[in-house]
Amino acid sequence: MTQPQTTFGLGRIGQIALTVTDIGRAVSFYRDSLGMRFLFQVPNLAFFDCDGIRLMLSLPEKAAEGSSSVIYYKVADIQQAFETLTSRGVAFEGEPHLVAKLPDHDLWMAFFRDPDQNLLALMSEVRP
Numbered sequence: 001m002t003q004p005q006t007t008f009g010l011g012r013i014g015q016i017a018l019t020v021t022d023i024g025r026a027v028s029f030y031r032d033s034l035g036m037r038f039l040f041q042v043p044n045l046a047f048f049d050c051d052g053i054r055l056m057l058s059l060p061e062k063a064a065e066g067s068s069s070v071i072y073y074k075v076a077d078i079q080q081a082f083e084t085l086t087s088r089g090v091a092f093e094g095e096p097h098l099v100a101k102l103p104d105h106d107l108w109m110a111f112f113r114d115p116d117q118n119l120l121a122l123m124s125e126v127r128p
Helices: 021-035 079-088
Strands: 015-020 037-042 045-050 052-059 069-074 097-101 106-113 119-126
Touching: 015 119, 021 037, 021 045, 052 119, 079 106, 079 119
Parallel strands: 015 052, 069 119
Antiparallel strands: 015 069, 037 045, 045 052, 097 106, 106 119
16 A cells, blocks of 8 residues: 555535435526526536535435535546545545536546545546
């Protein structure tokens, strides 16, 4: 096992997720009532820009799942960040994986939990 990189540390938040019960109603509220800048929508997900931090609205993954927030940390090299954090004992729920191919970049993520089981994620926008 390699030694942990001591200069690496998470800092910049790239995205925050909120669980909602109705995507259409939530989009109308955040876009029309709050005046937030709407970015795009895909099935069961909608995205807004909050001055450089993305807000993702989503339906619950499982029917019994309650509301929660997820903090997404933006990293330049997701594989390197994954390896560094793994070497520090962070247990990921899976390898970094491609989430979406967007017009100008590929979106990659990897998920892990803090000691209280709060879901956190690494995210990386990979340009072609």
